[in-house]
Every structure is written in structure tokens, then in C-alpha cells.
Amino acid sequence: MSAPPERRLRELAEVSVAKLRHVGDKRAAALASMGVSNVFDLLTVYPRRYLDRTSRIDLSDLRVGDEAAAFGEVTAVRARRSRQGRSVVDVTVRDGDETMTIVFFNQTWRERQLAVGVQALFFGRVSEFRGRAQMTNPVVDVVVGASGEERDASKVGRIVALYPASGKAGLTSWEIGGFIEESLRRAGPIFDPLGEDHRRQCDLVDRTRAYWAIHLPQDAKEATVARRRLAFDELLRLQLLIALRRQRLAASAAGVAHPFDVSDLDARLRESRSTSLVATLLRAQAFDLTGAQRRVLAEVGGDMASSRPMHRLLQGDVGSGKTVVALAAMMSALGGGRQSVLMAPTEVLAEQHVSSLRRDVAALRVRDDATLGGEREVRVALLTGRVRAKDRRAVLYDLEAGAVDVVVGTHALLSDDVRFHALGLIVIDEQHRFGVEQRAALRDRGRARSLEGKDPDLLVMTATPIPRTAAMVAFGDLDVSVIDEMPPGRRPVTTEWARDDGSIARCWQRVRDEVAAGRRAYVVCPLVDESESSAATSAVAERTRLATGELRGLSVGLIHGQMSGADKEEVMAQFRDGVVTVLVATVVIEVGVDVAAASVIVVEDAWRFGVAQLHQLRGRVGRAEHQSYCYLLGEPPSDDGRERLEAVTTTSDGFALAEIDFVMRGEGTLLGSRQRGRSDLRLAKLRDDGDLLDAARQLAADIVAAGGATLDEMTDELRLFVDAQEAAYLFKS
């Protein structure tokens, strides 16, 4: 007898859930609402946790104050209104001889969900009410529904998988488990693209066993081993995509070799006679490059000079001097007659970049035979949504004609109507939230928009340090350069969390003292909800309050996202010139704003901001030799908020703070924008699975290098996870 055929994941993805015995239209629709339409989807609905049927807590063992999981069958349900008018659902649950009351406030739908006969697990804190154990608003996992669905309990092991049974979809954990079990039985053995060798090398069980054991484990150990294999697969697929993308990029690139002379970075640059734009730019700076800037610029320069397009991430803490590195790269491009794009996350920052770039390049001259003297100045243009139609048309015309050298804007910069004469470089400032795909799309668009049709180099800058494991995923497609040294003479910003009236009074006094000494201050108002308009309202009110109260007599200005570009530009100029000495702002100033005279920043309701965001805000001061101060105001309503404020107060190391932020937030936001197709990090946890990630990265590199059957099989599987356009790019031969 021959062995049954092994099924590939792609084949499982071709079988609709409607083919399962107990799935009719209604349940198919319920599954679809959970994002499950085929058998492969179903197998990747992983258990949220496991219920060990032999060792679950008896209701009689529950202690008041415990966080506990209690299992029981519903024996009574009653909906009522409390005296305050809140809706209340009382549920009585029995396990053996013991009973317990569960109370839900404002969750009327629980009456339908927890009908008599339903068996469920309740997670929550045990309290006492009139001498009886009680839970209030616990998390609920329905295991068996009221009708006692068909799943053969005798076939389920000691350990029962609990699925994220959604009350809305109306499917119980028991039903989902039943569908999965049927799928596994009917699928038979599942093909494993990794051979024995690879599995042994990475200490992994085979796929068939992994899928069975994660859903129907005999014991906890089995479930753990299964999870390891399936999490590894997720990370391997991700790393393979990244490795393939890199390979593609290298093979298909039609890049430009820009002129870049590394000796222009020499420490004796000031005596050199080099007339390159890069050398002239660096000589014109008031400062010498730090060692770190020099090293990083050599790396960037190497990329610029190579015809392989640069694909580089430049990390450096706020104030470490990333801008001059980017500017040197732009001048290298310009030296070869090519244009550059600088993309900023906000209009304020774009406007600021334009004015400081113009200052920085004022001394430079570009060859231009069309002019009388044979040369002209460097032309820097602004292109944001707020530029007036007439000006915009002029800039567009000049870009296409090659008469603008550097164009600065927000991410809308590469919209359809923009054409370049010869685009050579795209710089993205402070945009760590850009994902892998967005970067690829940007490069493609850059090439398509340029009459020359070459791949532009890409330099991504961020002051938000990315933990290593996250960087390997979110930035795995980029080479990384780090500026790990601050310009000389900077003093760390003194940070204080002002919690009582006395310290708050001292905070405002500090603002007055610093302004009296010729400095400037920022006051940052929180985003009350997500809307920019409510933030603007609170900023307007706060400015009035301060100008007539604590900061009476000072010139208090206002900036927020609802103001016109011209108004923002004007108030920033006034602040820079000292006409305005205190600037009340929303988070529009979060990134990049550079006013060296600013020495105090007060952040109101600071707990509403994330750790990385607070660190960015703090980076707005301490940008020159004088001592600077950061005050965090507000009493956090949660432990979480307190931890964040303490972290920022005690640490000024951006990398350490990024780790904290990452751990507190989870990786969701990092990956959020990355996935276009099916989301594939369901089991893997970047912060816990660092070793697994290392192993996956290594194996991905080996597989891509070796080619052959394993690569073909994995490629076949990857098609499940990328959209058609991406697949066409990555897998064309």
C-alpha cells in the first residue's frame, strides 16, 4: 500500500470550509467574519490557551482576590437593571456541587451568549458579595454551547484547546475545535518543505505533528514543541521574503553610480582643495563632523558610488546630526547631475528643512552652461499639499526640466503628477513607520516618475531606535548605519516629573528664568482624543490660560496642525527669532524641529504619550551647549503610565527607551503597516523569540543561496502570503 499523498499548505488553502461536514451557510459566514474561508485559514486559528481537564481549579478552591480561571456550566441567567440604571446580567455557574455568581455590567448580549447549559471558562478576579464568591466582567471562553455541539469529547485529549471563540460570530470554542479536528483528519499528512537535516539543525518537529499537536496536544510539552515549529515557519517565511527581496533588488537594479570621493571626509578637509559639492558643503559647516558622522557618511558614500541602489537605514538619536549626512548624499547626487527628494513626516518639518537646506547650500555652485557665468546656485523647492496651485505648477515644471535640484515635502510628494528629470536619491526623514512594502513601492514609483528611468538610492532616517529583533523584521531589507555619538559639548537634558504643586510652580518659574536668559520654551498639549481638531482646541485654550496666568507678560505663541502652512511657518520664524519666546504646541513639533535656543520643554498630561514619543519631544531641547530642561506634568491614571514617565525621567538613552516602549506596546504597531496579504505573525513573538528569529534568518539565507527544491517549495508556499503584484516581482525567473 502506498503512503497517502502529502498535502501542501497551498492545497489546503484551496479547500473551502464549506466542504466540512458541519459547516453550512450560516457557519461558513460566521467563520468568514473571523477571516477564515479555507482549511488552511482554519488550521492557523491557533488556541488562545489550553484547559487542562485534570487540573483545573475547583470552584470551592477559589479565594477572594485571586486571579483565577473557573470552569462551569451555566444553570441560570437573569438580566436586570441596577438602581443606577445600568444593565446587569447575573449568571449562575455550577461545577460539581459548587456554584458561583458572575455579574456583567453593560454587556446585555451575555444573556444570549451564556444560555443555560453553556459550558465556559471564566477568567477574572474573585471577589465576595454577601458571603459568596463572585466575578465581575470576567473574560469568557465558551467551550460548549447550549445545544451541546457535535464534537466527540472522547477523542479530545486531557488538554482542551480554547479558541478565540468570538461571541459576535456565534461560534463556540468547541465547534471551532471540531472543524479543525475534522480538517486535520481529512487532510492526512502535511508536506514539510524542510527536510530532516534542516529540522534537526533548528530543533524542530515535522509539520504534520506540529499542526496536530498545537490543536490536539496530549500534554503541555507537546503544545510547546508544536508552537516552536509553527512560529519558526512564520519567521522563516518572513525572512525568506526579505532575503528574496534583497536578491531581486540586487539583480534587477538599474542604479546610478554617483560621484562620491571618500577622501572628502578626511579630518583635514578644511585644508583640502577638493571642489566637489560634498567637500564644499562640509567645509561650509560651522562644525567638524563627529567620528560617527564621518564613519556613517563613508558607508552612505560607498552606496552612493556603487551602481547598486542604496537601501540604507540611518539611525541616530535626536540631535545626533543626521541631516548633514543626508545633505552630503544629496550633494553627491547633484554632483552627477541628479535630483533628490527629501520626505518629512509633517508639513512643519518639511518647511523647516527647506529653510535650513537653503541656508546650508547657499555657498555652493553647480555647473550650468546655460547661464552666463557657467554656474548657478543649488535650487531647493517645497512641495506639500499646502503649496498654492500656481506655485505647485511652477515647481512641477522645474522638476521635470531638471531646474530644481532638491525637493522637500511630505509623503504625498511622489503623487501621480510629479515627474523628475533624473531622480537619483530619496531620503525619508523620521519615518520609521514606513514598512518594507511601502519602501519598495516608493523606489518603484521613484523610477517610474523619472524620465531617466533609473532606480533612485534610498536613505531612511530615524531617531527612534529599533530593538534588534524588530529591526530584523521591519527593516530586514535595509542595511543599517548608526550614529552612536553626539556632537561635542551637548549636556544631557535634565528631566523632571513634576507631580506636586510646588514642583509645577518651579517648572513655570524655570520657563520664565530661561526666557529671561534669552532662551525659548515649548509647552506641549496632549492629544485629548485621536482628532487633531480637539488637540487644536485644547492648545488654543492652554495658550490663553498660560498667557493670562503662569506665563503672564511673556510672548506666548501657538502652533497646531489645523493652522495654514503659511501661519505655521510664520510662528516658527517668530519663535526662532525670539519675537515669540514660548510656543504652545500640539505634537506637530514631535519630530525634527530644530531651534537651538530652545532650552525648556513642558509636556502636559505626559502620560498620554508613548515612551519613544516623549523621548522625541525631549529631543527638541538640548540642541546646543546650554543646559536644558524637560518637565513632565500630569498624574497617570494607570500603572502603565507611571512606568512610562519613570522610564523617561531616569533614562536618556534612546535605545533603552525603545526597548521599554517595545515591550510595553507589543510588536503590533511595528508590523501593522507591513502586511498587505495574509497576516503571518500569529504565534511568533518578536520579543520572546529572538533565538528562533536568528535561526530562521540564517536558514532563510542558506535556502536562498542553495536554491533548488527547498527554495521552490518555500516559494510556492510564500504565494499564500503576498499579493499578486509582489509575487510577480519576487518570483519571476
Ligand code: ADP
Ligand atoms: P537629528 O539627527 O536629530 O536630525 P540634526 O541633524 O537636526 O539632528 O542636528 C542637530 C543639530 O546639531 C543641528 O543644529 C546641527 O546643525 C548640529 N550638528 C550636526 N552635526 C554637528 C557636529 N558634528 N557638531 C556640532 N553640531 C552639529
Ligand code: MG
Ligand atoms: Mg532630523
